[in-house]
Amino acid sequence: MSRLSHFFTTSIGQKQLMAITGLVWVLFLIGHLSGNLSLLLGPEAFNAYAEFLSSQPLLIPVEIVLSIILLTHVFLAIRITIQNRTARGTKYMHKDASGANFASRSMILTGLLIFAFMIIHLMNFKFGGYEDHDLKLYGLVMEKFTHPEFSLMYLGFMLVLGAHLVHAIQSVFQTFGWNHPIYTPLIKRISLALALILATGFAYLPLWAWLIKKGGV
Amino acid sequence: MTNGLNLKLKIWRQKNQSSDGQLKDYHVKDISPDMSFLEMLDTLNEELESNGEEPVAFEHDCREGICGSCSMVVNGKPHGPERGTTVCQLHMRRFSDGDTLVIEPWRAKAFPIIKDLVVERSAFDRIIAAGGFITARTGSAPDGNAVQIPKEHAELAMDAAACIGCGACVAACKNASAMLFVAAKVSHLSLLPQGKVEARKRVLDMVKVMDQEGFGNCTNTQACEVECPKEIKIENIARLNREWIKASAAARDV
Numbered sequence: 001m002s003r004l005s006h007f008f009t010t011s012i013g014q015k016q017l018m019a020i021t022g023l024v025w026v027l028f029l030i031g032h033l034s035g036n037l038s039l040l041l042g043p044e045a046f047n048a049y050a051e052f053l054s055s056q057p058l059l060i061p062v063e064i065v066l067s068i069i070l071l072t073h074v075f076l077a078i079r080i081t082i083q084n085r086t087a088r089g090t091k092y093m094h095k096d097a098s099g100a101n102f103a104s105r106s107m108i109l110t111g112l113l114i115f116a117f118m119i120i121h122l123m124n125f126k127f128g129g130y131e132d133h134d135l136k137l138y139g140l141v142m143e144k145f146t147h148p149e150f151s152l153m154y155l156g157f158m159l160v161l162g163a164h165l166v167h168a169i170q171s172v173f174q175t176f177g178w179n180h181p182i183y184t185p186l187i188k189r190i191s192l193a194l195a196l197i198l199a200t201g202f203a204y205l206p207l208w209a210w211l212i213k214k215g216g217v
Numbered sequence: 218m219t220n221g222l223n224l225k226l227k228i229w230r231q232k233n234q235s236s237d238g239q240l241k242d243y244h245v246k247d248i249s250p251d252m253s254f255l256e257m258l259d260t261l262n263e264e265l266e267s268n269g270e271e272p273v274a275f276e277h278d279c280r281e282g283i284c285g286s287c288s289m290v291v292n293g294k295p296h297g298p299e300r301g302t303t304v305c306q307l308h309m310r311r312f313s314d315g316d317t318l319v320i321e322p323w324r325a326k327a328f329p330i331i332k333d334l335v336v337e338r339s340a341f342d343r344i345i346a347a348g349g350f351i352t353a354r355t356g357s358a359p360d361g362n363a364v365q366i367p368k369e370h371a372e373l374a375m376d377a378a379a380c381i382g383c384g385a386c387v388a389a390c391k392n393a394s395a396m397l398f399v400a401a402k403v404s405h406l407s408l409l410p411q412g413k414v415e416a417r418k419r420v421l422d423m424v425k426v427m428d429q430e431g432f433g434n435c436t437n438t439q440a441c442e443v444e445c446p447k448e449i450k451i452e453n454i455a456r457l458n459r460e461w462i463k464a465s466a467a468a469r470d471v
């Protein structure tokens with residue numbers, strides 16, 4: 001037990017938990033985007049995919065585990081931020097980021113925005129009443145995204161997600177202690193590419209539904 | 218004779234640990250570009266003293282970039298704008314005539330301000346006392362090649378040992394984290410055979426005290442590496458993380 005609490009109470013332990021819980025959600029995002037791309041194949045394919053997922057017996061347990069992992073990530077993030085602000089004490093009169101990029105400095109902001117987005121997202125789709133829709137989930141998605149303000153909101157949030165991931169993914173490796181003069185530059189490039197693929201991939205779907213398909217089938 | 222610089226200084230003045238501080242404006246005239254930053258402050262202090270005012274307190278000792286005493290943030294940058302340079306080795310030629318310089322102390326709860334630009338850094342000493350040394354007598358200098366150390370390890374340990382413990386990493390980090398300092402110490406000892414024996418205990422003990430002292434958590438922003446006057450790399454922080462994970466997983470008494 002004390003070994004476990006070690007991970008919740010020490011600075012490096014919290015760091016490991018942040019990395020592990022974050023990594024699980026990066027993997028989730030990869031799966032989520034891959035599945036969502038079936039939207040491009042039309043209503044049958046997308047609805048079949050949605051049907052396949054929701055009929056999995058392990059769906060609820062997996063959702064519970066993912067939620068716990070997410071809440072741990074959010075809880076630790078808030079606690080770490082409070083600890084870090086306290087550790088500074090009096091702020092500098094003249095600030096300089098000393099080369100730290102925007103993404104790395106704004107993890108708590110982008111993170112909380114993503115959390116808020118997840119709630120909005122679930123309310124709109126998972127609990128958005130797609131069963132009553134003619135074309136089920138496909139129909140609901142296409143209808144929602146034809147509203148420009150709704151699509152634009154999604155684009156904005158995907159920008160935020162991209163910023164969070166740009167720092168997050170490569171950061172995991174440093175936290176696990178994997179830093180090497182040859183591999184680290186490569187890891188950073190692959191992380192950047194993955195962050196961009198995820199953010200643009202998710203951003204493409206509302207754009208496609210809104211501007212290319214114009215909400216049609 | 219080169220043209221002297223006229224500068225506007227905004228310096229943090231604070232009477233003691235319990236009083237509130239504030240920035241105060243000063244002007245210095247005809248500063249030689251060949252002066253060091255500390256000599257520029259000496260000039261100001263002479264002037265203040267001759268006017269019967271309290272001189273600006275700041276720490277300094279070697280003025281050669283090796284002791285780690287000097288510590289001030291110039292325009293938001295610990296040790297000023299020059300990379301890989303302590304503020305005592307920073308030359309005034311780095312600035313231009315008419316510049317305004319905001320000079321502040323290191324800001325961290327673990328480094329309380331004693332007076333003006335002087336902060337209490339004994340938190341670092343306590344981290345070292347917790348394990349930043351080798352407890353066994355290592356004897357007198359061994360015969361050449363009697364203890365085999367790969368060249369790469371010797372170099373990495375040497376790079377880490379360049380840390381002068383000034384605290385610029387803490388000052389630069391948005392989280393006031395001391396990870397680069399602890400990482401440098403853990404690295405330089407754990408890379409060498411004499412330090413390997415106690416490596417596990419050392420890393421756990423030092424990190425524990427680091428946390429107790431109230432330093433923040435590392436979030437991999439890399440600002441410390443940018444500001445370190447000895448250019449210690451965050452590769453050392455990765456090694457610290459690695460050593461900590463290994464030690465935590467293997468420890469029998471945590």
Ligand code: FES
Nearest residue numbers: 280284285287305
């Ligand atoms: S005074 Fe010794 S390092 Fe600057």
